[in-house]
């Protein structure tokens with residue numbers, strides 16, 4: 001069993017605000033920030049870079065066996081590398097977003113990256129690390145003192161994501177987001193909160209209100225964990 005005491009675990013569907021909210025809270029509170037989706041995205045990029053298809057599980061496993069991934073925990077230093085290549089921007093491109101679920105579907109890959117996430121948190125010098133993804137509250141750190149499912153209505157998430165991708169057709173962006181959620185939810189359940197997980201639904205909240213809501217849960221859970 002891993003020591004999950006440093007984890008602040010946040011799950012949720014695409015576009016629910018996991019990365020933007022986690023990053024901002026990490027900055028304010030002096031926590032580390034681990035974007036687990038970046039590892040899946042970087043592996044998808046690596047598979048494509050090798051000229052392979054992420055739908056081919058054997059090709060994904062082969063790419064993962066030589067996957068020199070690196071990512072720091074500083075919320076203001078978000079550089080992601082595969083070997084010497086800075087893939088920070090490339091992993092956000094639609095071609096990677098559309099391919100990443102293929103990587104996430106391979107069970108051995110999930111085991112490999114989850115072990116890496118636990119090791120990164122255990123070795124970090126931060127007092128706590130906000131770790132966000134799809135299965136952090138349920139699989140990666142089910143014993144974490146703080147576990148939050150951050151969600152929002154599908155149309156709100158799609159509109160927020162379309163707002164980010166200037167120049168992209170909103171309907172196409174929405175369709176890609178829902179398709180990725182549908183594929184990902186066959187692998188892990190990030191739409192329903194597991195027992196003991198707090199839900200923050202930001203459908204009716206602006207960004208600042210969402211931050212406040214998440215900070216309130218963190219404070220309550222950490223106090224309870226300390227026996228306050």
Ligand SMILES: Nc1ncnc2c1ncn2[C@@H]1O[C@H](COP(=O)(O)OP(=O)(O)OP(=O)(O)O)[C@@H](O)[C@H]1O
Pocket residue numbers: 012013014015016017018019020021037160161164202205206207208210
């Ligand atoms: N409560 C909110 N109100 C308005 N905009 C928000 C809110 N929360 C997040 N956003 C915005 O929604 C967009 C999507 O958020 P973000 O990228 O953090 O989602 P995510 O859950 O990490 O998505 P993905 O899993 O696809 O990476 C961002 O532009 C972010 O600034």
Ligand SMILES: Nc1ccn([C@@H]2O[C@H](COP(=O)(O)O)[C@@H](O)[C@H]2O)c(=O)n1
Pocket residue numbers: 014036037038040041100101104132133134135136180184
């Ligand atoms: N814990 C996780 C995190 C991510 N994934 C997969 O990676 C994709 C990209 O994640 P983003 O958070 O950057 O959008 C996501 O669509 C999943 O396929 C995962 O499976 N588990």
